[in-house]
Amino acid sequence: MLLPPELSVSLCVERPVLPVRPRTPPRAPFCFSPSRLRFHRQHEFFEDGDIHRHLYLQDILTNVTEVTERSKVSEFCCHIVGCCQVFDTLEGYEHHYNALHRNMCSFCKRSFPSVHLLDTHILEWHDSLFQIMAEKQNMYQCLVEGCAEKFKSSKDRKDHLVKVHLYPSDFRFDKPKKAKSSTKHSKPPSKLDVSMPMDVNVETYEQSQVDSMEICPSESMENPTQPVSGPISSLQEKKLYKSRIPSTICFGQGASRGFKSMKKKV
Amino acid sequence: MWSRRSCRYRPDASGLEELRARRREQESALRKARRQQQLVSKRLLREDSLVNGDGQAGVEIGSEPLSEQEILQLLRDVQRGTEERKKLLSRLRQGLQHKETQQKFVRLEGSMWVLIGLFTSSLANVQMEAARCLHELSHSSDPAVAEACLPATSYLLTYLSGHSVEFTELCLYTLGNLAVESDAVRKQLLPQGIIPALASCIQSPHVAVQEGLGYVLSQLLQAREAPTKIIPHVNNSLLISQGMVSTLVLVLLELASMISKAATEGLELLICPVLRCLSNLLAEDETEGCKVQIQDDRLLVALFLFMQYFLQQHPFLVQECLWLLNNLTADEPIFCSAVLTLDLLPALLQLLSCSRMVTLLALTVLCNIAEKGPAYCHQLHQKAVLPSLLSTLALSDAQVVGQSLELLHLLFLHLPEAADDFLSQAGLQALEQHQDNPQLQERVRALSETYLQPAAASLISCAGASAAVLPSS
Numbered sequence A: 001m002l003l004p005p006e007l008s009v010s011l012c013v014e015r016p017v018l019p020v021r022p023r024t025p026p027r028a029p030f031c032f033s034p035s036r037l038r039f040h041r042q043h044e045f046f047e048d049g050d051i052h053r054h055l056y057l058q059d060i061l062t063n064v065t066e067v068t069e070r071s072k073v074s075e076f077c078c079h080i081v082g083c084c085q086v087f088d089t090l091e092g093y094e095h096h097y098n099a100l101h102r103n104m105c106s107f108c109k110r111s112f113p114s115v116h117l118l119d120t121h122i123l124e125w126h127d128s129l130f131q132i133m134a135e136k137q138n139m140y141q142c143l144v145e146g147c148a149e150k151f152k153s154s155k156d157r158k159d160h161l162v163k164v165h166l167y168p169s170d171f172r173f174d175k176p177k178k179a180k181s182s183t184k185h186s187k188p189p190s191k192l193d194v195s196m197p198m199d200v201n202v203e204t205y206e207q208s209q210v211d212s213m214e215i216c217p218s219e220s221m222e223n224p225t226q227p228v229s230g231p232i233s234s235l236q237e238k239k240l241y242k243s244r245i246p247s248t249i250c251f252g253q254g255a256s257r258g259f260k261s262m263k264k265k266v
Numbered sequence B: 001m002w003s004r005r006s007c008r009y010r011p012d013a014s015g016l017e018e019l020r021a022r023r024r025e026q027e028s029a030l031r032k033a034r035r036q037q038q039l040v041s042k043r044l045l046r047e048d049s050l051v052n053g054d055g056q057a058g059v060e061i062g063s064e065p066l067s068e069q070e071i072l073q074l075l076r077d078v079q080r081g082t083e084e085r086k087k088l089l090s091r092l093r094q095g096l097q098h099k100e101t102q103q104k105f106v107r108l109e110g111s112m113w114v115l116i117g118l119f120t121s122s123l124a125n126v127q128m129e130a131a132r133c134l135h136e137l138s139h140s141s142d143p144a145v146a147e148a149c150l151p152a153t154s155y156l157l158t159y160l161s162g163h164s165v166e167f168t169e170l171c172l173y174t175l176g177n178l179a180v181e182s183d184a185v186r187k188q189l190l191p192q193g194i195i196p197a198l199a200s201c202i203q204s205p206h207v208a209v210q211e212g213l214g215y216v217l218s219q220l221l222q223a224r225e226a227p228t229k230i231i232p233h234v235n236n237s238l239l240i241s242q243g244m245v246s247t248l249v250l251v252l253l254e255l256a257s258m259i260s261k262a263a264t265e266g267l268e269l270l271i272c273p274v275l276r277c278l279s280n281l282l283a284e285d286e287t288e289g290c291k292v293q294i295q296d297d298r299l300l301v302a303l304f305l306f307m308q309y310f311l312q313q314h315p316f317l318v319q320e321c322l323w324l325l326n327n328l329t330a331d332e333p334i335f336c337s338a339v340l341t342l343d344l345l346p347a348l349l350q351l352l353s354c355s356r357m358v359t360l361l362a363l364t365v366l367c368n369i370a371e372k373g374p375a376y377c378h379q380l381h382q383k384a385v386l387p388s389l390l391s392t393l394a395l396s397d398a399q400v401v402g403q404s405l406e407l408l409h410l411l412f413l414h415l416p417e418a419a420d421d422f423l424s425q426a427g428l429q430a431l432e433q434h435q436d437n438p439q440l441q442e443r444v445r446a447l448s449e450t451y452l453q454p455a456a457a458s459l460i461s462c463a464g465a466s467a468a469v470l471p472s473s
Helices: A005-013 A042-060 A090-101 A114-125 A127-138 A154-163 A205-209 A234-238 B016-033 B070-079 B085-095 B099-107 B111-119 B126-136 B144-149 B150-161 B164-180 B183-189 B192-200 B205-222 B226-230 B236-241 B244-260 B267-282 B297-312 B315-330 B333-341 B345-353 B356-370 B374-382 B386-394 B398-416 B416-424 B427-432 B441-469
Strands: A061-062 A074-076 A088-090 B002-004
Touching: A005 A090, A005 B345, A042 B016, A042 B267, A042 B315, A061 B111, A074 A090, A074 B226, A088 A090, A114 B150, A127 B416, A205 A234, A234 B150, A234 B427, B016 B085, B016 B226, B070 B111, B085 B126, B099 B111, B099 B126, B099 B144, B111 B126, B126 B144, B144 B164, B150 B164, B150 B183, B150 B192, B150 B374, B164 B183, B164 B192, B164 B205, B183 B297, B192 B267, B205 B226, B236 B244, B244 B267, B267 B315, B297 B315, B297 B333, B315 B333, B333 B345, B333 B374, B333 B398, B345 B356, B345 B386, B356 B374, B356 B386, B356 B398, B374 B398, B374 B416, B386 B398, B386 B416, B386 B427, B398 B441, B427 B441
Parallel strands: none
Antiparallel strands: A061 B002, A074 A088
């Protein structure tokens, strides 16, 4: 740290503190007594500083992660089997990978925005032990981080999400389990064709896996006690592995975590 | 990262005077907003844009507003995927830079629903472009437009735990813009778990994400209900016990060192919040058992460096530095002593001829020093505090004069000879001009009767005595 030369000398020397007289209360009519000042946040004391700051804020443009970072490379393809996306920037690839492959359920190919949601999905959709336990205790965890509530059923959880956390009733990442995806919609008619699956998903996975933004008639859906018709075989019941990438796997510094191919499992 | 908008003014911009006039208007609008407790500013992430003379967000070259029909067509085409979706969304995004288009968009039934569907898509480039559209909407000056984004908030929060830096940053700034919009928005964001979601963001190693996070938090804290609803308990004691104070002091020292390196653009914007933090922490209520004590007197040097540097350009910083100086010198003899021994008194005295608030605070600091006792008063007197005081006595502001009287009292109390010198510099006359002011007269009289008249009397008697000793010729 640099200080002006004339001051640096005095810093090397230990400066004695001048002797202090014990504090006595002020003598009338004088009223001064040293005190630490505090101002309310709306106080006009801060006005000039605040105005200066806001003038600056209104003047600036926050650039999205500087252009220099996005260096182009020669075109390359996504390494995941079945994905044919092409990229010419690492950031573009990274976002694609994060959006589509990173938290993907290997059972049903659905992508999730976070590990937390993926884990919840696998547990509730593909783990038959979960179904058994859910009969006896509240197993459906609230999706909001920081909320520890658990529920008896997916519907109860959704009600909680809507009522307490003000989530939309058609929250995309909380679909109750169902055998077929329904294309029924209860949206009011509008100029836009809302009977189309609103979700735009990668073509390869579109057909049977489309998770449309329709409002699910969840009352008729929920039945966790029955053995669910689905891809869970008795073999898989015994293996309670996670179909997501273990945290110990990492490829390279600065790169996203993930496999090159989705084939390798267990 | 931030940068000032690329300064490309529109072709029809007028001269410098008009720009200055607009700037003054802008400033007075901000002052008015602050007095009504409605001072909010949003932020906009955009690749590039023009800036208007009045500092409002410009638009990209070539972007035009869209009609309702055009918006509908774009959305239909996106749904069907007839054209490359990203291009379609880009066109929409450019249109959404215009307020009329924003308003038309939100009024169209189903439009937001479609946009959110695209925003939650797993097609990365579609998702990103949809996010940018959402961001433009969040920045709107029309509250109805920003509030139309409410259905998207649960998703914005969900995506905060993602890993794409640019996307996360965009979500953060969108949330920040929405958070500052209205009560209604925050009433939804808080139950949706914005605070825990932000907490998970804090782990990110990326500066851009941390900046975005800082933005959201600062916007949340601007809320009127923040003290009661958003921060139920400001645990300053915890902050203090974690070494917050020494960290802040080090930051200020670091900033002070940057002055000498001439890397000073926007430095005052960094200094100001740190000053306020420290001053507030120092002013923490003792009864809560966390009285802060700072002992590093390098901080003093830093403060004076700031004041000297910013006196001309940004005087607001001087008064905030003095506030911190007051909180440091009130109880801590180390700082009072250092002002004197580091020869910083002349600089402090110079401040007595500045604005009212600066003068008042400087006087208060001087009182803090004088109150410490005779050793301090002696130094003050030696270093010529009296002439400066005589100048302040000539001012008309009663509070300033009153504080000068308090300082005089302390000086005379601890250092009787100061009264003699004061008299010989026509101090009595300086006082007398205030003897009819009800706010001041009691103190004027007290000074006069207690210190000055006795001093005058003893002078006369001394003169008499010495005359008597002289040998008669």
